[in-house]
Amino acid sequence: MxxxxxxxxxxxxxxxLYIGIAIWSRAGSTKEFYVAGGGVNPVVNGMATAADWMSAxxxxxxxxxxxxxxxxxxxxxxxxTGGFVMLALLLAPYxxxxxxxxxxxxxxxRYYSKTAxxxxxxxxxxxxxxxxxxxxxxxxxxxxxxxxxEITMGVIIGMGIVFIYAVLGGMKGITYTQVAQYCVLxxxxxxxxxxxxxxxxxxxxxxLGLGSGVADGxxxxxxxxxxxxxxDLGFTAYTDGSKSMIDVFCxxxxxxxxxxxxxxxxxRFFTVPKASDARKSAGWALLFIALLYTTAPAVGxxxxxxxxxxxxxxxxxxxxxxxxxxxxxxxLAFQDKNGDGVMQYRPGNAFEGxxxxxxxxxxxxxxxxxxxxxxxxxxxxxxxxDIMVLANPEIANLPGWxxxxxxxxxxxxxxxTAAGLLLVISSSVSHDLLKSTFAPNISSKAELLAARxxxxxxxxxxxxxxxxxxxxxxxxxxxxxxxxxSSLFPAIFMGIFxxxxxxEGAIAGMVSGLVFTFSYILxxxxxxxxxxxxxxxxxxxxPEGIGVIGMLINFGIAIAVAxxxxxxxxxxxxxxxxxxxxxxxxxxxxx
Amino acid sequence: MDxxxxxxxxxxxxxxxxxxxxxxxxxxxxxxxxxSFGAGILFRDFLDQFMIGGYPLxxxxxxxxxxxxxxxxxxxxxxRMKQIERKYDLDD
Numbered sequence: 161m162x163x164x165x166x167x168x169x170x171x172x173x174x175x176x177l178y179i180g181i182a183i184w185s186r187a188g189s190t191k192e193f194y195v196a197g198g199g200v201n202p203v204v205n206g207m208a209t210a211a212d213w214m215s216a217x218x219x220x221x222x223x224x225x226x227x228x229x230x231x232x233x234x235x236x237x238x239x240x241t242g243g244f245v246m247l248a249l250l251l252a253p254y255x256x257x258x259x260x261x262x263x264x265x266x267x268x269x270r271y272y273s274k275t276a277x278x279x280x281x282x283x284x285x286x287x288x289x290x291x292x293x294x295x296x297x298x299x300x301x302x303x304x305x306x307x308x309x310e311i312t313m314g315v316i317i318g319m320g321i322v323f324i325y326a327v328l329g330g331m332k333g334i335t336y337t338q339v340a341q342y343c344v345l346x347x348x349x350x351x352x353x354x355x356x357x358x359x360x361x362x363x364x365x366x367x368l369g370l371g372s373g374v375a376d377g378x379x380x381x382x383x384x385x386x387x388x389x390x391x392d393l394g395f396t397a398y399t400d401g402s403k404s405m406i407d408v409f410c411x412x413x414x415x416x417x418x419x420x421x422x423x424x425x426x427x428r429f430f431t432v433p434k435a436s437d438a439r440k441s442a443g444w445a446l447l448f449i450a451l452l453y454t455t456a457p458a459v460g461x462x463x464x465x466x467x468x469x470x471x472x473x474x475x476x477x478x479x480x481x482x483x484x485x486x487x488x489x490x491x492l493a494f495q496d497k498n499g500d501g502v503m504q505y506r507p508g509n510a511f512e513g514x515x516x517x518x519x520x521x522x523x524x525x526x527x528x529x530x531x532x533x534x535x536x537x538x539x540x541x542x543x544x545x546d547i548m549v550l551a552n553p554e555i556a557n558l559p560g561w562x563x564x565x566x567x568x569x570x571x572x573x574x575x576x577t578a579a580g581l582l583l584v585i586s587s588s589v590s591h592d593l594l595k596s597t598f599a600p601n602i603s604s605k606a607e608l609l610a611a612r613x614x615x616x617x618x619x620x621x622x623x624x625x626x627x628x629x630x631x632x633x634x635x636x637x638x639x640x641x642x643x644x645x646s647s648l649f650p651a652i653f654m655g656i657f658x659x660x661x662x663x664e665g666a667i668a669g670m671v672s673g674l675v676f677t678f679s680y681i682l683x684x685x686x687x688x689x690x691x692x693x694x695x696x697x698x699x700x701x702x703p704e705g706i707g708v709i710g711m712l713i714n715f716g717i718a719i720a721v722a723x724x725x726x727x728x729x730x731x732x733x734x735x736x737x738x739x740x741x742x743x744x745x746x747x748x749x750x751x
Numbered sequence: 752m753d754x755x756x757x758x759x760x761x762x763x764x765x766x767x768x769x770x771x772x773x774x775x776x777x778x779x780x781x782x783x784x785x786x787s788f789g790a791g792i793l794f795r796d797f798l799d800q801f802m803i804g805g806y807p808l809x810x811x812x813x814x815x816x817x818x819x820x821x822x823x824x825x826x827x828x829x830x831r832m833k834q835i836e837r838k839y840d841l842d843d
Contacts, residue, residue, distance in 0.1 A: 226814075231795075231810060231813065231814075233814075234791060234792075234810075234813035234814050237813070237814050237817075237818065238787045238791055238813060238817050238818070241817075241818045241821050242783065242787050242817065242821055244821065244825065245779075245780075245783050245821045245824055245825060246783075248825040248828060248829075249776055249779060249780065249824075249825070249828055250776070257843075367815060368804065370805070370806070370815075371803070371804040371805025371806045371811075372804075372805055373805070381805035381806075382805070383805065383806060383807070383810070384805075399799065399807050399810045405792060405793070408792055409788060409792050409793070412787065412788065412792065413788070434843040435843050436829070436832070436833060436836070436842065436843055439825070439828060439829045439832065440829050442825055443822065443825035443826045443829055446821060446822050446825060447822050450818050450819070450821075450822055453818060454814075454815055454818055454819075457814045457815070737761050737765065740765070740769055740772075741765055741768065741769075741841050742836055742841060742842060742843040743836075743841045743842065743843050744843070
């Protein structure tokens with residue numbers, strides 16, 4: 161069967177599965193809408209959390225980022241997994257014991273303040289929208305690359321699917337579709353990785369393959385070979401980084417703390433029956449995530465090795481067919497600067513910006529570009545890092561159904577994360593802003609309707625951001641983690657571990673951490689991007705890692721303010737005592 | 752600054768339970784820090800002179816090892832906390 165037909169069949173099958181699950185698991189009450197009724201098995205929830213967590217970026221881009229960043233890419237691997245240790249040990253069981261529906265619920269109740277709740281809602285909405293725009297874009301990109309559908313049409317189809325199961329099913333619908341989506345995405349990721357590892361090293365397990373010898377008789381391991389090959393071409397060695405140690409340290413920590421503070425991840429732990437299940441569930445979530453995260457460095461390294469061998473010093477007229485194929489998608493390009501018809505892959509950008517084809521062909525048959533060549537670099541090859549995952553099946557000559565599986569997997573990753581984010585946005589509007597702050601007298605039926613309307617509105621905004629991505633979207637992913645690390649995490653952590661942290665301290669801490677981190681990222685990423693170099697950074701910390709300083713400011717200000725203001729009321733101390741002990745968790749309840 | 756004084760209705764068992772939990776948390780978070788920030792970042796250059804299964808050791812901690820240790824830490828905490836909770840009769 162044609163690969164294209166297979167792709168349509170796989171995508172259609174996976175979509176009908178998600179819709180089927182949505183119809184079967186419709187939410188009938190606010191409790192089902194917000195926390196899936198609070199009775200989800202911890203292993204099932206772990207799987208749903210893994211799908212929720214792993215976004216289009218994890219699936220499509222991470223291996224490529226690792227391939228081009230080498231050791232520096234470790235910040236993502238450790239940062240996005242280490243946060244689950246903090247969640248399991250420091251936050252999840254206590255928040256589950258607290259037993260309400262949203263993150264602002266905890267902050268508002270623990271700090272006995274509507275202001276604190278509203279500050280938390282603002283942080284949450286900002287974090288979640290930054291994140292979701294990228295997901296909708298991811299859906300559009302997968303559609304356009306695999307299904308020959310315009311990005312706009314792709315985003316609209318994606319919106320329709322998410323609408324059906326998020327708006328109808330709420331958390332309950334999302335949980336069970338995420339389980340299905342996890343299975344699709346992990347299978348789609350592992351199959352080509354096994355093939356690739358076997359092809360390059362003779363070992364099918366990618367995690368072992370990365371350390372094994374290359375099956376070319378050279379006696380070198382994959383990493384040694386990659387180091388040698390890249391250094392010969394003038395790149396930094398793969399196992400050596402170019403970021404400063406303090407920056408690597410801070411980015412890793414900011415990503416970890418940010419992960420632990422992301423509302424759409426935290427809220428997943430409200431759906432399990434008991435406090436001890438929240439711990440267990442975080443363990444399972446990390447195990448399911450680690451399957452992909454420990455495979456990604458191998459996929460990246462194999463892909464890089466393969467790519468350099470097949471492309472560098474190869475005449476364009478003799479290159480494998482994957483090159484022209486992905487050239488037509490704008491992921492690869494060749495600008496023959498020295499006119500020898502042979503591709504030289506070297507450090508630096510081959511030309512400025514993304515490829516813009518003139519529509520004509522050059523002397524070797526390559527697509528000509530109108531971009532201004534970069535005279536400072538001998539590099540002639542443009543390569544988008546997504547190629548390391550998207551083109552793997554073709555580079556490794558895998559059958560058509562593997563390509564089809566990749567398409568379904570990429571969509572599953574993007575849709576599952578988008579749905580989780582939509583849910584926290586809608587519940588913070590209907591539950592925290594309406595029910596708990598501005599319209600306390602609405603019935604639960606009206607609250608449920610409000611949640612559905614808010615979810616619909618959020619889908620439309622997200623879709624709009626996906627179709628017309630503002631230029632800043634790619635620039636501000638740092639915001640989501642930095643803001644979560646500097647605002648929500650310290651407030652929740654101190655709420656559990658510092659009984660004497662009062663409302664004045666918590667609000668002052670959240671606001672100062674937020675304002676500091678926000679301004680720093682805004683300045684370097686948007687207002688004066690030219691100044692975004694190590695010499696200008698505070699302590700040499702890049703905007704990606706600045707959340708750590710924001711977090712320290714939050715802790716410092718909060719503790720200082722709390723020590724000079726009125727101490728925590730007795731009933732709040734009793735509340736903290738009760739959340740520290742697992743017994744009596746019971747159901748998530750309406751308060 | 753934290754006056755973690757128990758409120759009048761917290762029992763002896765609850766206090767000892769919390770103390771034991773904090774001790775466990777501190778030691779597990781120390782391991783969490785040592786394997787990622789320690790071995791994977793601060794002492795990576797030193798560790799890279801050793802090899803493990805074809806990986807330089809520091810690089811292995813940064814891209815593989817720390818993740819495996821994270822998983823082990825969480826499951827160890829799950830098991831150990833259950834024991835502590837049973838000991839004080841506070842499990843859920």
